[in-house]
Amino acid sequence: MDFETHLTQRLGDCSPRMDQTTFTPIPATPSESLVDIQDLTVNYKAGIRVLTALNKVSLKIRPREILALVGESGCGKSTLGLSIINLLPSPPAKVEEGRIVFQGEDLVHMSGNEMATLRGTRISMIFQDPMSSLDPVFTVGQQITEAIEIREGRTHLVRDSYGPFPRNYQVGDPTARTRLNRILFGVSSRRSRMRKYSDEAVDALTKVGIADPRRVLAKYPHELSGGIAQRVMIAQALVEKPSILIADEPTSALDVTTQAQVLNLMKELRNEIGTSLLFITHDLAVAAQIADKVAVMYAAEISEVADVNEIFTEPLHPYTEGLITSFPNKYRDQGKLEAIGGDVPDLRSLPSGCRFHPRCRYAFDRCAKERPHLVEPSRGRQVACFLRYSK
Amino acid sequence: MSTQVVAATNITKYYPLRTGFLDRMTRKEELRVHAVDGVSLEIGANETLGLVGESGSGKTTLGRVLLMLERPTAGTVTFYGEDITRLAGENLRQLRKKMQVVFQNPNSSLDPRMRAKDLISEPLKAFSEVGKETIEESVLRALEAVSLSNDCLTRFPHEFSGGQKQRIAIARALVLNPQFVVLDEPTSALDASVQAQILNLLRGIQENRRLSYLFITHNVNVVKYMADRIAVMYSGELIEIGETKEVLERSLHPYSLSLISSIPQPDPRRRLQIVPPKGETPSSVNPPSGCRFNPRCPYAETICKTSRPSLREIKPGHWSACHFAEKFVDPIVTNS
Numbered sequence: 001m002d003f004e005t006h007l008t009q010r011l012g013d014c015s016p017r018m019d020q021t022t023f024t025p026i027p028a029t030p031s032e033s034l035v036d037i038q039d040l041t042v043n044y045k046a047g048i049r050v051l052t053a054l055n056k057v058s059l060k061i062r063p064r065e066i067l068a069l070v071g072e073s074g075c076g077k078s079t080l081g082l083s084i085i086n087l088l089p090s091p092p093a094k095v096e097e098g099r100i101v102f103q104g105e106d107l108v109h110m111s112g113n114e115m116a117t118l119r120g121t122r123i124s125m126i127f128q129d130p131m132s133s134l135d136p137v138f139t140v141g142q143q144i145t146e147a148i149e150i151r152e153g154r155t156h157l158v159r160d161s162y163g164p165f166p167r168n169y170q171v172g173d174p175t176a177r178t179r180l181n182r183i184l185f186g187v188s189s190r191r192s193r194m195r196k197y198s199d200e201a202v203d204a205l206t207k208v209g210i211a212d213p214r215r216v217l218a219k220y221p222h223e224l225s226g227g228i229a230q231r232v233m234i235a236q237a238l239v240e241k242p243s244i245l246i247a248d249e250p251t252s253a254l255d256v257t258t259q260a261q262v263l264n265l266m267k268e269l270r271n272e273i274g275t276s277l278l279f280i281t282h283d284l285a286v287a288a289q290i291a292d293k294v295a296v297m298y299a300a301e302i303s304e305v306a307d308v309n310e311i312f313t314e315p316l317h318p319y320t321e322g323l324i325t326s327f328p329n330k331y332r333d334q335g336k337l338e339a340i341g342g343d344v345p346d347l348r349s350l351p352s353g354c355r356f357h358p359r360c361r362y363a364f365d366r367c368a369k370e371r372p373h374l375v376e377p378s379r380g381r382q383v384a385c386f387l388r389y390s391k
Numbered sequence: 392m393s394t395q396v397v398a399a400t401n402i403t404k405y406y407p408l409r410t411g412f413l414d415r416m417t418r419k420e421e422l423r424v425h426a427v428d429g430v431s432l433e434i435g436a437n438e439t440l441g442l443v444g445e446s447g448s449g450k451t452t453l454g455r456v457l458l459m460l461e462r463p464t465a466g467t468v469t470f471y472g473e474d475i476t477r478l479a480g481e482n483l484r485q486l487r488k489k490m491q492v493v494f495q496n497p498n499s500s501l502d503p504r505m506r507a508k509d510l511i512s513e514p515l516k517a518f519s520e521v522g523k524e525t526i527e528e529s530v531l532r533a534l535e536a537v538s539l540s541n542d543c544l545t546r547f548p549h550e551f552s553g554g555q556k557q558r559i560a561i562a563r564a565l566v567l568n569p570q571f572v573v574l575d576e577p578t579s580a581l582d583a584s585v586q587a588q589i590l591n592l593l594r595g596i597q598e599n600r601r602l603s604y605l606f607i608t609h610n611v612n613v614v615k616y617m618a619d620r621i622a623v624m625y626s627g628e629l630i631e632i633g634e635t636k637e638v639l640e641r642s643l644h645p646y647s648l649s650l651i652s653s654i655p656q657p658d659p660r661r662r663l664q665i666v667p668p669k670g671e672t673p674s675s676v677n678p679p680s681g682c683r684f685n686p687r688c689p690y691a692e693t694i695c696k697t698s699r700p701s702l703r704e705i706k707p708g709h710w711s712a713c714h715f716a717e718k719f720v721d722p723i724v725t726n727s
Contacts, residue, residue: 072582255445260653285655326587328616339587
């Protein structure tokens, strides 16, 4: 910032006549992406074998958008989610090339410490099985307050002693350091902080539809049902107020009625705190229910990206079309489903050319030889299929 | 529905809960998990009965009781009119030939150290059904029925994909030519594009062999495609049973209504509108008094807390266990 603008700003700050909005930063344009994944390639090394779990994947997630990433098991959708939050098991996983630009920063080349400050503050993740993502030896309350502490920048609490977290906030006198801090910098005592935080945790649990939040706070994860545990996970994400929430199959372990509740909740979450959501699922119907935009993955590649309304009414990729026609939504006497033939390919032995061509009913010569790239047949739509090339 | 293949009357299955010594001394009543509570149903020849419900509602236990893999605490099961509840030893073993089961996860239901041909021929050998030559023939016939090629025979389970493994599990169930097959979530572990193949396969097999299926699933969309009739379970009780279309479109029970309205459809223009039921499935150790759905039911009244509704035939062939089932007779289109 040069001196002149600096001066005007200072003057502006002092002057009561000036409109307050004059110096607010220019808001991001809605088309700007929050997460911009460019040519991301991730390999898993197993001995001498190398599996490419993501092959030059490019994807954009815009602010406040719910993007559903749909694909079958082993297509790389979870790998994509994990690479955004930089939690790939490495080794064996390794990002070979590509960038993930998040709010102007490249997440791929970020150091572990920098990334740790982003996790739980600006990027959060919810996993499929809530029971295995909650720590069994801490109460729900301890885990939610931990999330709040991290959001408040008290990372040293975790970093100093990896894993264990103070068990009982009410017990014990403040340490010498806290007392000194309080005298020197006026930092609030841990006890009052904890009281404030647990109030916030109660609020969060109420918001996710838990009827008796104070009782749930004192419970250990094994005392919760699957639905409640997943709601606790969402509450944790809620207190973190992240810019993007990655949800990896968050409803797959739940019953349909609970799933409907959780889906409603996640939509409300987006509307309330403006979080972008990357919703990873294998269920097309769930994607139709929650998403603004849908990206379909097949064998480590993106095959189609489109607006949720377009992709279901007019799928461009034969794989997407097959997924839709093979979805059981007709009665027994209404004829048979049009299933996709063959099996999901093994990443160890992939077909040449277009990876879908052995199962594709429209396949022609070119499909077996060349690999189709994503093209943009119309604004906001992307498809990787030769059928859509020569128009 | 000309002949009954399997009929269950008042099936009840309780599992005793392991408690401590002091607990046993102080408590008057033994704690039991009410897995299945007073369920009656029948399955006709060449019919598919879809059994839906949430996890823990007792669907799988009921399936196992019908197969006599578990003995019911009370109630009787008949197979072609013969009471099989008291069968034991060799008689029971012979019955197994006629009733088979396909489980959810082929990875755990197939022995990883057996080749496909051994897996498929194992039931034949167990019953020493036929000579060596015909074993080969039967295996090939079963393999053909599930559309697998002959070169699969010498391979091990880990060499197959999930869909192929499930085909082998189906072939294994079919090889003895059973009359009744329990399909316990046979496609839940499969990918979407493979699920449709297996569903079509199962329907084709039924048309060729005139089998009866009990199709257990939590996925109402799958049952819609597979079943002639649907039975809905909640907390161990059968709460509604009727023709598939009847139950899905003109449900007569508030729980089924909310279950059906919670099913996501692959159509963004039809997003879920109806509010799903509040709260959680009740404890099966200490279920609520009266109607088990009453704490979550939007229509609950005093009678629902005090008296347990019995399954009544509200319309021909359409039974519901709700005190106010008549209230729902006016068509409410929930899912077309």
